Amino acid sequence: MDVVVGLDSGTTATKAVTAGDDARVRDSVSVGYALQVPRPGHAELDAGRLCTAAVEALAGATRAATERGDRVVAVCLSAAMHGLVAMADDGSPQGPLLTWADQRAADRAAALVADGRAGPLHDRTGTPVHPMSPLTKLAAATDEDATRVSGTPRWGGVKELVAAALCGGPHVVDRSCASATGMYDLRGQRWDEEALAIAGVRRDQLAEVLPTTAVLPGLRPEVAGQVGLPADLPVVIGAADGVLANLGIGAVRREVAAVSIGTSGAMRVVVPEPMIDPGRRLFCYALTDEAWVVGGAVNNGGSVVRWAARTMAAGFDAEGPQGEDADALDARLVEEAAAVPAGSDGLLCLPYLLGERAPWWRAGLRGAYLGLRRYHHRPHLVRAAIEGVCQQLALVRDAFAGTGLPVREVRATGGAVAAPLWTRTLASALDLPVRLADSPEGTGLGACLLGLHALGALPDLDAATTLVDIAEPVRPDPDDANLYRRLRPLVEQSTQALADVFTALDAAVPVARVPEGLT
Incomplete structure (x- = not known):
């Protein structure tokens, strides 16, 4: 069977899930790493380890597929949102990656709320002003050392880091992950000028924003050799983990919500165009040009x-x-x-x-x-x-x-x-x-389905509603x-x-x- 590998780089592990156009998970490989909390309010990942974990998970999934007799036809990337890492010109990390849980920007976020700028920023970007966001993380870093921030060649998150490690090439990110930074104008589909000024960065330091179905040139030759795949294999830039979870459990129609409860939790629904909650309680992130995800995440789950x-x-x-x-x-x-x-x-x-x-x-x-x-x-x-x-x-x-x-x-x-x-x-x-969901791999399966969609093998993402196996309901x-x-x-x-x-x-x-x- 032809399969896509959904490579999901998360906060505590990278998972590689394989599935074909029947939406059945064939294999799942997980490579874990430690969330580092050296001080209260800090929550970091070793950025280099994040990159090697992606290679290890992809290699494991490829071996499992080969042993099963499947053929890997593409890789589609999923990534945890709201991370921030300094990167060199070649895409290599220049320090740890600050995760969504890092709270060092709390004072900066509170200041933006106090001076009245938080509301309009939320309305344009779909991302609440909160210390989780790269906007506030960069603004706090600029307050501390503006020269360092402006002199760093690239700033990115999990997706930019992993894409560079696997594929090299230009500095790129998908629209979904960009829409979760607090710096991307949803309706204008460009980096927001006021947000960039607050963050203290230039447009050229941030990634080029691609549709979530964009196909990257392929794997670095050395990575291809390590994982056992051809260097010209299609690599779909993919989307953020939260929105892919909706796709992976078939919650892509109006009035059907996806709830995930792992370490943290979230509830999300899919709408056909960007939508902002007037009460500013909810976020809005992209899945595709025709599908946007509105929801709310809670920090505390399992x-x-x-x-x-x-x-x-x-x-x-x-x-x-x-x-x-x-x-x-x-x-x-x-x-x-x-x-x-x-x-x-x-x-x-x-x-x-x-x-x-x-x-x-x-x-x-x-x-x-x-x-x-x-x-x-x-x-x-x-x-x-x-x-x-x-x-x-x-x-x-x-x-x-x-x-x-x-x-x-x-x-x-x-x-x-x-x-x-x-x-x-x-x-x-x-x-x-x-x-x-019958399979616990909602996000990874969602990445597989988006990859199949990018290749033309799944013309309509709404098909996920019936393709994905769902158990009988537990009633209140x-x-x-x-x-x-x-x-x-x-x-x-x-x-x-x-x-x-x-x-x-x-x-x-x-x-x-x-x-x-x-x-």
Whole structure:
């Protein structure tokens, strides 16, 4: 069978997924790497390791395809959004890559909000002004050392870095990843002049923006030799990971939302043209010229359970879990929490361990438990944290409704939703049926499908709706859904009431370093 490799470079791993025009995942290869958190607010990747991981994953997928008797006819690139890395003229990295989770630009983002420029920037670029974005990261770097920023030959993110490592050639990025930088005018389809001035960079330092279906010249000869593919193999520039997740689970029609819950989470819907939320709670990023993705990402997903394992589970120390792996420990805690009734016996969790994005877009939010009583134990705390994440996604759904985008069906993917408690809680919090993708590789499969589309083998992306295998829906429990609906205003009220308290607490007790083992 002819297959495309969807190469997805993410925050903690690069995955290479192979699939043909039947949209069935044939193989999946993952190469992991560590997210580096040397200080509070820092979240970096070794940019060189990101490049070598892409080569290793592609080589592994090629071997698996060859052993199966498949023929790789193209590679399509997917990349995590909002990264920033300094690059030399030849595309090699000149330092670490700052990920979406890096918070060093928080003060710069707050200043743009305070002086009134954040709103118009959001309206033009589709990206909320937040420390996640390359706009604010560059602006903060310019404030610190304008000469260094202006003197760096290239600035880019994950996609620019990986494309250069695999293919060489000119400095390029796809429209999807560009639309997530906070510096790209969606309707004008060009780098935004005001954003460039704020960032302190010139247009020639940023990549040429290509359609997501553009085909690059091919692989570097040395890379082709390493991975076992011809140097002239078509390499499709591809798109950002979030929008490809919609495609990979067939959520490409109006009123069908994609929800992903991995380390973080998101809810997204596809619309035919750029659309901006008047309340500025949602983002808008490109998939293709005819498909744009509106949605909201939450910083905290399955990470809340991993935090609980580190904090509350016996047998977990600074070196990691002892006697069982981290995933098994997470699963055990979730199973314990399933015995607790909905509402966690009156315990409410604000799960903002990593600050928060949608719908608040406030990096300074912090986690909190409200209503804690003596009879609450570890299962209550874990269940309340899961409920808190699902309530955040329900607030994103409410923002859709306020923007005139009703959601009738949810298709979900990600490691967390493999646990029945997560899926049941999500369905009840959203009060919507939730259907799970048969394959967990939504983003990688989406890259394969976009690659097939670029080659002409999949003329209509809407075909993904019926091509992708989806399980029968998990339906909301009416009593639980009613309870979560009544509790949601308390989540909003407590978040707003505590926001200033969190700011004052940070000022009163600054954390100079990350305690050992909690990175």
